[in-house]
Amino acid sequence: MSARILAPLLMGLFMLVLWEGLVRAMAIPPYILPGPILVAKTLVSDWGTLWPALIVTLTITLQALLAAVVVGVLLALLFSLSRWIELSLFPYAIILQVTPIVAIAPLIIAWVDDVNVSLLICAWLVAFFPILSNTVLGLRSVDRNLLDLFELYGASRWRTLLDLRLPAALPYFLGGLRISGGLALIGAVVAEFVAGSGGRESGLAYRILESGYQLKIPRMFAALVLISAAGIAIYGLLSLVSHLLLRRWHESALGEG
Amino acid sequence: MPLVRVHDVSQVFANGVRALAGASLDIEAGEFLSVLGPSGCGKSTLLRLIAGLAEPTAGSIDWPEGRPDLGFVFQEPTLMPWTTALANVALPLKLRGVARSEREARAAEALAGVGLQGFEKSYPRELSGGMKMRVSIARALVTAPKLLLMDEPFAALDEITRRRLNTDLLELWQRTRFTAVFVTHSVFESVFLSQRIVVMSARPGRVRSELAIPAPYPRSEAFGTSADYAALCRLASAQLSEAMAA
Numbered sequence: 001m002s003a004r005i006l007a008p009l010l011m012g013l014f015m016l017v018l019w020e021g022l023v024r025a026m027a028i029p030p031y032i033l034p035g036p037i038l039v040a041k042t043l044v045s046d047w048g049t050l051w052p053a054l055i056v057t058l059t060i061t062l063q064a065l066l067a068a069v070v071v072g073v074l075l076a077l078l079f080s081l082s083r084w085i086e087l088s089l090f091p092y093a094i095i096l097q098v099t100p101i102v103a104i105a106p107l108i109i110a111w112v113d114d115v116n117v118s119l120l121i122c123a124w125l126v127a128f129f130p131i132l133s134n135t136v137l138g139l140r141s142v143d144r145n146l147l148d149l150f151e152l153y154g155a156s157r158w159r160t161l162l163d164l165r166l167p168a169a170l171p172y173f174l175g176g177l178r179i180s181g182g183l184a185l186i187g188a189v190v191a192e193f194v195a196g197s198g199g200r201e202s203g204l205a206y207r208i209l210e211s212g213y214q215l216k217i218p219r220m221f222a223a224l225v226l227i228s229a230a231g232i233a234i235y236g237l238l239s240l241v242s243h244l245l246l247r248r249w250h251e252s253a254l255g256e257g
Numbered sequence: 258m259p260l261v262r263v264h265d266v267s268q269v270f271a272n273g274v275r276a277l278a279g280a281s282l283d284i285e286a287g288e289f290l291s292v293l294g295p296s297g298c299g300k301s302t303l304l305r306l307i308a309g310l311a312e313p314t315a316g317s318i319d320w321p322e323g324r325p326d327l328g329f330v331f332q333e334p335t336l337m338p339w340t341t342a343l344a345n346v347a348l349p350l351k352l353r354g355v356a357r358s359e360r361e362a363r364a365a366e367a368l369a370g371v372g373l374q375g376f377e378k379s380y381p382r383e384l385s386g387g388m389k390m391r392v393s394i395a396r397a398l399v400t401a402p403k404l405l406l407m408d409e410p411f412a413a414l415d416e417i418t419r420r421r422l423n424t425d426l427l428e429l430w431q432r433t434r435f436t437a438v439f440v441t442h443s444v445f446e447s448v449f450l451s452q453r454i455v456v457m458s459a460r461p462g463r464v465r466s467e468l469a470i471p472a473p474y475p476r477s478e479a480f481g482t483s484a485d486y487a488a489l490c491r492l493a494s495a496q497l498s499e500a501m502a503a
Contacts, residue, residue, distance in 0.1 A: 145335040148305075148308075149329065149349075150352065151310060152308060153400075154353070163352075164337070167337065167340075248339075249339045249340075
């Protein structure tokens with residue numbers, strides 16, 4: 001095993017042991033800070049509640065990510081076709097991006113009847129911008145000479161898009177996708193928090209809120225662990241997809257094999 | 258009748274830079290012509306105008322026998338990094354709607370023509386600088402064009418690779434007899450390759466003088482070390498200095 005894997009693994013193990021040791025040595029009660037062993041036990045014993053909650057949150061995350069890909073890429077294509085559309089719409093995309101989601105989430109939840117849909121909109125709002133801006137950048141980063149070459153051989157706009165602009169934009173898009181994957185999860189969790197007790201009682205964020213009210217702190221930690229694990233899994237999966245797609249040709253995927 | 262008649266062509270860019278001012282030039286079918294000049298003399302602009310990638314601000318570019326099929330080789334290899342050498346070479350055929358099996362066969366043939374048999378499935382990043390340039394040349398020749406425009410194609414390569422490519426390019430030209438227009442800022446390269454050299458002056462670019470290189474083909478490394486070659490290089494060099502001083 002290489003140092004790249006071993007070092008963080010040992011560090012993590014050390015932190016866990018330290019944590020457990022401190023909790024025991026100082027006799028910290030579990031409702032203040034549960035030790036990692038108790039958290040792990042709770043994760044197993046409360047699996048029946050936590051697992052369905054995780055599925056609910058993950059479903060919203062993935063739906064939001066999918067919507068972000070579709071809308072982000074379509075908008076980016078539209079922007080690349082018309083400078084005017086880009087000039088008139090891009091500032092609003094930026095405004096949407098810089099407005100904190102916690103600030104708009106209550107509005108969206110109030111306006112949209114279906115809680116599911118409102119959560120989806122929140123997560124999507126957070127996730128779509130990196131895909132949009134990266135894809136726009138990628139579509140613009142096409143080699144000028146290759147564009148000339150396509151023109152020289154009389155390629156149609158459609159052919160140029162398909163055979164030149166899209167492949168050239170792929171690494172940028174995938175970079176955006178990796179960021180958006182994590183953001184979609186954050187968006188989903190934040191929206192669930194805001195929807196809170198008024199919303200439906202099923203997502204992981206709701207489980208955290210509920211555990212807080214009931215002082216079931218070990219369960220709160222267990223839910224947190226699940227959210228982190230989900231985030232890491234999403235990032236890892238998207239990185240893998242990116243690596244598989246780019247490994248033959250792009251600098252970013254080289255030098256790892 | 259010339260293949261192309263560049264007549265009194267001027268090009269002014271949007272930022273006000275005058276790249277060309279009244280450049281005139283006839284290119285004969287089948288010849289190997291070099292356009293020699295300092296950087297910024299509008300050589301590349303001239304090539305782009307001939308290729309139809311830009312419109313001249315004034316003047317005209319006429320094709321007495323009709324505009325033939327043409328190939329273009331850029332200063333950089335300009336390959337698509339996401340696909341194989343074969344697919345890169347086949348691109349012009351693909352853009353023209355040639356069926357897959359035929360274009361792959363022709364692309365493989367073109368690759369073999371530049372000495373890259375066996376590298377069909379290689380990606381550009383797996384090839385050396387000289388090999389990438391060979392792929393680029395194969396791509397330009399895959400449509401069997403009557404006119405091949407080359408914009409300082411070997412400028413970024415090392416001396417040894419460059420010499421090999423010069424020799425191989427001449428061999429290709431003798432075999433297929435396309436019309437070659439080779440833009441360069443190297444006196445030695447232009448003398449070694451061409452039948453005729455056109456010397457351009459800078460800012461704004463115009464054609465200053467012409468020089469015939471009567472040496473016979475095939476030209477080998479021996480030609481590159483001969484007294485004739487040295488004398489012609491001196492001559493071309495003098496004309497270039499004159500053009501730069503003007």
